[in-house]
Structures are given as C-alpha cells and as structure tokens.
Amino acid sequence: MAEIGHYSLLIAFFLALYSTIASFAGTRVPDLGESARRAALALFWLLTIAACTLVYLLAVRDLTVEYVARYTSTVLPMSYAISAFWAGNAGSLLFWVWLLSAYAALVVRGTRKSPSRLVIPALGVMMLIALFFLGLILFLYRIDPEMTPGMVRDPFYATLQVLFGSPEGGLHPACNPFWRLPLRPAEGLGLNPQLQNPGMMFHPPTLYLGYVGMAVPYAFAMAALLTGRVGNEWLSLTRRWTLVAWFFLSIGNILGGWWAYVTLGWGGYWGWDPVENAAFIPWLLATAFLHSVIMQEKRGMFRTWNMVLVLITFVSTIFGTYLTRSGVISSVHAFARNEAFNIAFLAFMAVALVVSFALLFARRNQLASENPIEAVLSREAAFLFNNVVLVGIALVVLFGTVFPAISSAFTGVQVSMGPAWFNNVLWPLWAMLLLLTGVGPVISWRRARRNEFRRGFAIPFAVGIVVAAALVLAGMRNGYALAFFAICAFVLGTIAQEVFRMLRTRTGTLDSPPARKAPVAAFTRNRRFGSYIVHLGVIIVAVGVTGSSLFERQSDLVLRQGEARPFEDHVFRYTSFRRAQEPNRDVYAAGVEVARAGEVRAKVEVVKEDYHAEQMRWTKARILSSVVEDVYLTLAAFQEDGSAIILSVRRIPLVVWLWIGGAVLVLGSLIAMLPDTRERVRRARPASRTGER
Amino acid sequence: MRRPGTKVLISLGLITAAIAILVVAATMRQGTTIHYYTTTSEFLDRARDYVNKPVRVNGKVVPGTLERAGSNGSTDLRFALGDSLQRTLPVHYRGNAVPDAFREGADAVVEGVYLPSGVLEARQILAKCPSKYEAAPANR
Numbered sequence: 001m002a003e004i005g006h007y008s009l010l011i012a013f014f015l016a017l018y019s020t021i022a023s024f025a026g027t028r029v030p031d032l033g034e035s036a037r038r039a040a041l042a043l044f045w046l047l048t049i050a051a052c053t054l055v056y057l058l059a060v061r062d063l064t065v066e067y068v069a070r071y072t073s074t075v076l077p078m079s080y081a082i083s084a085f086w087a088g089n090a091g092s093l094l095f096w097v098w099l100l101s102a103y104a105a106l107v108v109r110g111t112r113k114s115p116s117r118l119v120i121p122a123l124g125v126m127m128l129i130a131l132f133f134l135g136l137i138l139f140l141y142r143i144d145p146e147m148t149p150g151m152v153r154d155p156f157y158a159t160l161q162v163l164f165g166s167p168e169g170g171l172h173p174a175c176n177p178f179w180r181l182p183l184r185p186a187e188g189l190g191l192n193p194q195l196q197n198p199g200m201m202f203h204p205p206t207l208y209l210g211y212v213g214m215a216v217p218y219a220f221a222m223a224a225l226l227t228g229r230v231g232n233e234w235l236s237l238t239r240r241w242t243l244v245a246w247f248f249l250s251i252g253n254i255l256g257g258w259w260a261y262v263t264l265g266w267g268g269y270w271g272w273d274p275v276e277n278a279a280f281i282p283w284l285l286a287t288a289f290l291h292s293v294i295m296q297e298k299r300g301m302f303r304t305w306n307m308v309l310v311l312i313t314f315v316s317t318i319f320g321t322y323l324t325r326s327g328v329i330s331s332v333h334a335f336a337r338n339e340a341f342n343i344a345f346l347a348f349m350a351v352a353l354v355v356s357f358a359l360l361f362a363r364r365n366q367l368a369s370e371n372p373i374e375a376v377l378s379r380e381a382a383f384l385f386n387n388v389v390l391v392g393i394a395l396v397v398l399f400g401t402v403f404p405a406i407s408s409a410f411t412g413v414q415v416s417m418g419p420a421w422f423n424n425v426l427w428p429l430w431a432m433l434l435l436l437t438g439v440g441p442v443i444s445w446r447r448a449r450r451n452e453f454r455r456g457f458a459i460p461f462a463v464g465i466v467v468a469a470a471l472v473l474a475g476m477r478n479g480y481a482l483a484f485f486a487i488c489a490f491v492l493g494t495i496a497q498e499v500f501r502m503l504r505t506r507t508g509t510l511d512s513p514p515a516r517k518a519p520v521a522a523f524t525r526n527r528r529f530g531s532y533i534v535h536l537g538v539i540i541v542a543v544g545v546t547g548s549s550l551f552e553r554q555s556d557l558v559l560r561q562g563e564a565r566p567f568e569d570h571v572f573r574y575t576s577f578r579r580a581q582e583p584n585r586d587v588y589a590a591g592v593e594v595a596r597a598g599e600v601r602a603k604v605e606v607v608k609e610d611y612h613a614e615q616m617r618w619t620k621a622r623i624l625s626s627v628v629e630d631v632y633l634t635l636a637a638f639q640e641d642g643s644a645i646i647l648s649v650r651r652i653p654l655v656v657w658l659w660i661g662g663a664v665l666v667l668g669s670l671i672a673m674l675p676d677t678r679e680r681v682r683r684a685r686p687a688s689r690t691g692e693r
Numbered sequence: 694m695r696r697p698g699t700k701v702l703i704s705l706g707l708i709t710a711a712i713a714i715l716v717v718a719a720t721m722r723q724g725t726t727i728h729y730y731t732t733t734s735e736f737l738d739r740a741r742d743y744v745n746k747p748v749r750v751n752g753k754v755v756p757g758t759l760e761r762a763g764s765n766g767s768t769d770l771r772f773a774l775g776d777s778l779q780r781t782l783p784v785h786y787r788g789n790a791v792p793d794a795f796r797e798g799a800d801a802v803v804e805g806v807y808l809p810s811g812v813l814e815a816r817q818i819l820a821k822c823p824s825k826y827e828a829a830p831a832n833r
Binding site: 372373374375376381384385388389392395396399413414415416417418420421424425426428429432 | 698700701704705708709711712715716718719720722725726727728739747749
C-alpha cells in the first residue's frame with residue numbers, strides 16, 4: 001500500500017514540474033496554459049491518492065511503515081491514529097503540499113471563465129512551491145549508519161542508493177511518510193498523549209489551511225510583478241483568498257490557545273512558545289495586509305507596501321512551518337541533527353525573498369502611489385499606523401523567537417526571552433492597536449476636521465471615561481487593566497455608533513453616496529459590516545486577555561480524604577479516589593466537590609493519567625466555566641493509596657470571553673467574505689472592472 | 694507613496710523609535726530574559742558571571758541527593774543538578790508542586806536565580822519536554 005502513496009508522489013513531482021514550466025511558457029502560448037491548468041488538477045488528484053494512502057496506513061496501523069510506527073500504536077483510538085497524519089514531520093509536509101494543490105485546483109476551477117492573464121503565471125508560482133515540498137519529501141535524505149543498502153526495498157531509493165550511497169551507511173529519506181522499515185516492530189511508539197485531544201485534531205489542519213492559503217495572494221502578487229500588470233487586478237482576484245487564509249489562521253491560533261488551556265494544565269493559553277509565535281506572526285502580517293489592501297483599492301496608495309506585505313506574510317508562513325517542524329528553537333542542536341532539512345528550508349526562504357524583492361525592485365516605477373498622505377489625523381494615516389504597529393509587533397515577536405539562536409551563535413550563551421519580555425514590550429503596542437481599531441473606521445479620509453471629531457468620537461470617548469470611572473469606583477486599582485478596559489469601551493462605542501448609523505442611514509457609511517435605497521444597509525455592505533463584527537471580536541478577546549492575565553489567583557490545597565478547605569469564596573472537598581486501567585493508560589482520579597456559599601456548585605473528577613507506550617504522565621485540567629471567571633482545577637499530586645491529594649486551584653477571570661470573542665471574530669470574517677451588493681452591481685457592468693476610487 | 698506629510702513621517706519615526714526603546718528596555722530589564730544553558734557543566738564553567746541573574750539550567754537530578762522537606766502544600770526541595778561530568782550544582786526550591794516527571798535520575802530544567810552562595814534558588818522546575826510536536830530525535 002505504501003508504494004501507491006510513494007509512487008503517486010513521484011508522479012506528482014514530475015507533473016508539478018511540467019505544470020510549472022507549462023504555466024510560465026503558457027503566458028505566451030494559450031494551449032500550454034490550458035495544459036498547465038489540467039496538470040494542476042491532476043496534481044491535486046494524485047496528491048489526494050497519496051494522502052488517502054497515508055490515512056489508510058494510519059488507520060490499519062501498518063507498522064512496517066516508519067511514520068505509522070513512530071506516531072501511532074495499535075491501542076491508539078482510531079480518530080487520533082488518523083490525526084497522526086499531521087503529528088510528524090513527513091506527514092505534515094505531505095499535508096501542506098496536498099492543501100496547496102487543493103488551493104491551486106480551486107483557483108483553476110474558480111477562474112475558468114476569468115479573462116485575467118494573471119491566473120496562469122500565478123498557477124506557475126504555486127506549482128513551483130509544490131515542487132519544493134515534493135522535492136523535500138522525495139529527494140531529501142540523510143546517511144543512516146545503522147542501515148545498509150541491502151535493507152532498502154523501495155526500487156526508487158535503491159537506485160538513489162547506487163547513485164549517491166556512501167560507505168558510512170544507507171540513505172534514509174529525511175521526511176518521506178511512506179518509507180518502510182526493514183522489520184516490523186512489535187508496537188508503535190504512539191502519539192504524545194497531549195496531542196490526543198479534539199483541539200489537536202483540528203488545530204493543525206486549520207493552521208495549515210491558513211498558512212497554505214497565503215500562497216494564493218502571494219502567487220498572484222508575483223504573477224502581477226512578472227507580467228507587469230501591477231494594477232488592482234491581483235488584489236480583487238485574491239481578496240477573498242486572503243480572507244479565507246486569515247479566517248483559518250485565526251481559527252488555528254484560537255484553537256491552539258484553547259488546546260493549551262484545556263490540556264496543558266497550567267491555566268494559561270499563551271506562553272510565547274516559539275511554536276505559538278510561529279503561528280502568530282503570519283496572522284499579524286496577514287492582518288496588516290488585509291488593512292493595507294483597502295488603501296490601495298480606495299485610494300491607490302500603499303501599492304509597493306502591499307507587495308512587500310504579501311511577500312513577507314508568505315515567507316512567514318514558510319518560516320512558521322519550518323519552526324514547528326524543525327524544532328530548531330527548542331534546541332539548537334536540532335539543527336545539526338537534520339542539517340539537510342534545515343538548509344533546504346532556509347534556502348527556499350532566502351530564494352523566495354531575494355527573487356520576490358528583485359522583481360519588486362524591477363517594477364518599482366509602476367508601483368508609485370497615486371495619492372500622498374495629507375494629514376496625521378486622517379484615515380490614511382490611521383491605516384498606516386495600524387500597519388506599522390502590526391508589523392512592529394510581528395517583528396518584535398520574531399526577534400524574541402529567534403533571539404536564543406542569534407545569541408548562541410554570537411556569544412555562545414543561549415539567552416531566551418521569557419513571557420515577561422514579550423508582555424513588557426508589547427502591551428503599549430496592543431493598547432495603540434486597540435485604539436486604532438476604534439479610530440480607523442470612523443475618522444475621515446484625507447483630513448479630519450474638528451467638528452467631525454465631535455460627531456465621530458464624542459459619545460465613544462464618553463463611554464470609555466464612564467467605564468473607567470465605574471471600574472475605579474468598583475475598587476479596581478490596576479492601571480493597565482483600567483487603561484485597557486477603557487480603550488475597549490471606547491472602541492465598542494465607536495462600533496455601536498457606526499453600525500447604528502449604517503442601519504439608520506441605509507446608505508452604508510458616512511462617506512458613501514447618500515440616499516441609495518436598500519432594504520437593510522448592513523447586509524448590502526457585508527465587507528464593512530463583517531469588519532465591524534471582527535473588530536467586536538477583537539475587543540471581546542482583549543477583555544478576556546486583560547481579565548485573565550492581570551487577575552488570576554492560584555492556590556495549592558492539601559486535602560485528606562473527606563476533608564474540605566476554602567479558597568476565597570469557594571470550598572473544595574476531596575470525596576473519593578479511583579484507579580482505573582484503560583487499554584493504553586492507567587487513570588488516577590480524585591473526586592472533588594466544589595461548593596460556594598454552602599451550596600454545592602459541582603462534583604468533578606481531577607485526573608492524572610499514565611500512558612504506557614508513550615511513557616508519559618499527564619495531568620488533565622477540570623474547568624468550571626462561567627462568564628465571570630473560570631475555576632481551573634488540577635490534581636497536582638496524590639498519595640498512592642488515595643489518602644491525600646494536593647489540589648491546585650486557579651481562578652481565572654473573564655477567560656471564557658477569549659473563546660467567545662474568537663468565535664465572533666471568525667463569524668465576522670465569514671460575513672466579510674459574502675459578496676457585496678455593490679460588487680454584484682459592478683459585476684453586472686463589466687466596464688468598471690478597475691474598481692472604485 | 695509620493696511625498697507623505699512631514700508630520701506623518703515624524704509620527705512614523707516616533708512609533709518606530711518607541712518600539713525600539715521598548716525592545717531595548719525590556720531586554721535590559723532583570724527577570725524578563727532568561728540565560729539558558731543546555732548543560733550543568735556549561736553553566737558551572739561560567740557560573741561566576743551569572744551571580745544574581747535569572748538562569749535556566751538543564752541537567753539530571755543526581756540520584757541520592759533529593760531531600761524533601763515541608764508540608765501543607767508547599768514543597769521544599771534540595772537536590773543537586775548534574776550531568777555526566779560529576780560536577781554538580783546545588784538547587785533549592787520552595788513553592789508549588791513539582792511536575793509529574795520530576796524524580797531522581799530524571800532530566801529537569803530548573804529556572805531561577807543563581808545566588809552568591811553558589812546555590813541555584815529555583816523559581817520553577819520544569820520536567821524536560823523537548824517540544825510539543827517533534828518529540829523523537831531524527832535518529833532513532
């Protein structure tokens with residue numbers, strides 16, 4: 001079976017090669033272009049066969065396949081065995097390239113009737129990226145001293161063995177998920193139990209969907225630079241793709257935080273871990289791009305900047321894939337262990353950067369801005385500041401992430417940045433970004449006038465002041481919290497005011513031509529309405545982050561069986577102890593009764609589990625959620641006989657709003673993807689294709 | 694951009710300068726950055742440079758050195774951290790419960806402050822956990 005997968009990959013590689021060449025040649029020869037489109041579709045089907053093969057191998061636990069043996073075991077539940085597809089290096093690279101081929105196929109299908117001459121070269125760029133990943137899977141190998149050439153059963157690698165073999169050992173593919181072991185092991189190594197969680201089944205795929213989705217706008221941007229059609233065409237063709245990618249990146253980041261919160265047992269959702277940062281940086285850059293695109297569409301500005309942004313966003317997705325897959329940050333020694341893999345990835349990023357910037361430089365004269373920024377107090381400037389702050393945050397996070405590697409290269413001492421570093425640097429930037437979330441959509445184009453300020457900001461500003469005053473009266477003395485809650489209230493005020501005006505005037509917005517009759521304005525301006533919902537989500541998330549990060553309390557309670565101890569207004573009673581044997585783990589569970597004001601609020605079991613195959617012990621959290629605060633319980637320690645336990649109790653305020661805000665944000669981006677009435681009108685009149693100004 | 698207004702340029706400069714200052718200030722500030730050593734012997738080689746500084750040291754809990762004291766939820770631990778070179782670093786820890794995998798002979802990462810007395814006063818003890826994603830090294 002594994003051979004089916006391997007040889008579909010091999011055919012796919014040559015197909016991608018053909019499609020790349022045909023695409024770039026096809027800009028001049030229409031028939032070749034058509035052929036490239038079909039090759040791209042075929043590539044998708046071939047990679048689908050390869051992906052299905054891997055899923056099948058994982059499902060039947062074919063342990064002769066190295067990848068299957070390394071990430072599953074015969075006792076692992078089926079759903080997690082299949083999610084091992086993206087648990088390891090080789091599988092996730094296959095997943096990456098399969099998603100890319102799916103995006104390419106959708107682009108091909110979606111542009112069948114499009115007369116745009118950007119599609120074929122953009123397809124060529126996507127095929128080139130696919131070629132890199134397929135090459136990585138198929139042709140990257142390392143010398144394995146424990147392996148002899150005779151052990152290689154696969155004729156393809158046996159041939160490579162003859163060509164490139166060395167006396168030091170056999171060739172072992174560095175990341176091919178279909179590689180067979182010479183002997184079938186008795187049992188697989190299993191999946192890290194912390195990855196055995198529903199959040200982990202969905203978090204990596206959504207993140208990858210986001211990562212790979214950014215390849216589409218990048219490809220069209222490069223096509224625009226290659227063909228010299230650097231107008232707004234590439235933006236209007238890819239606007240929705242960027243939103244799709246952003247949508248998935250957002251879900252991926254939120255799910256990642258949620259997974260950490262519910263499974264890791266330390267009560268946090270974000271630790272500025274390199275792996276988290278790797279997912280966050282592309283999100284920040286893509287957010288900046290989504291905003292700056294508006295400037296080009298409406299005012300013909302930021303045209304070079306948009307190219308730069310889409311390019312660095314794409315490279316950051318490759319960098320993110322690399323960081324999560326190479327483990328190079330958690331241990332610098334990982335670099336030498338898999339040198340070819342590291343060099344290949346770094347080289348790919350370097351080539352993408354150099355070639356893209358060279359193209360950009362060559363076209364710089366065509367990318368001049370049509371309008372200057374006239375005033376600091378204008379929507380143009382607000383968008384510019386938004387971009388500077390977002391990119392600034394992304395650079396700070398990048399700096400903090402790679403600093404250990406830099407410091408050890410230059411000084412021999414590895415200095416890493418703790419969460420406090422990130423929080424210290426970033427909190428003023430977050431405050432400014434939140435403030436701009438309120439200002440940007442309201443402030444006038446070109447130059448804001450004083451009376452417009454009163455009209456736009458008087459009410460929201462008052463709301464912010466009132467909320468801050470109310471919180472002070474309620475006893476809150478934390479300056480950071482007061483500032484953030486006041487800003488959040490201010491932004492909520494602007495959003496409410498704008499949505500109210502949209503609905504009342506029925507013209508959409510302040511600056512659109514008046515008296516256009518529409519039943520309900522909001523639903524004819526989906527893009528704008530969606531953006532308000534996204535901003536609303538951001539504010540709700542900000543409230544959740546502020547509350548949970550500044551006001552958490554924690555205590556460890558030592559409890560004998562039957563004993564009860566209080567923590568603030570809650571009382572925790574340890575009632576029972578239970579040991580159970582599951583097929584792949586031993587479970588130790590302590591029953592705890594949680595009471596408040598003499599009334600039992602919940603009876604829960606806090607659990608520790610010993611996983612056999614993985615030789616890991618895992619403390620699972622039990623969370624009592626409410627809109628005010630979460631009570632986060634873990635079993636910190638227990639006596640073997642169950643006579644006593646240490647119960648760790650955390651009280652984390654407002655954290656549930658993080659997930660609610662995340663859902664609102666995701667919903668908002670879905671609304672923004674819906675077609676606008678104005679867009680439909682424009683489509684009906686093909687004469688005005690260039691878009692609005 | 695053709696010629697953005699001077700005021701816009703000045704504000705941009707201010708934002709960029711502010712970010713730079715924030716980064717530098719946070720990096721200089723004690724307690725926000727962590728000096729990280731892969732092994733105890735590497736740490737001991739430079740120990741004098743890091744008195745009163747926050748460090749993260751990685752090593753084995755030397756068997757036979759772990760002493761537990763304290764009760765009522767606060768854990769009070771003394772042990773020696775070492776690697777194959779037999780040079781060891783005394784560690785003291787008092788605080789919340791330690792991770793599941795912490796025991797004699799196990800790999801541990803200790804985060805804390807190195808005191809002039811030569812004891813590493815631990816703020817946090819982490820069980821060694823290479824990465825959430827790629828646990829096994831490439832060479833099996």
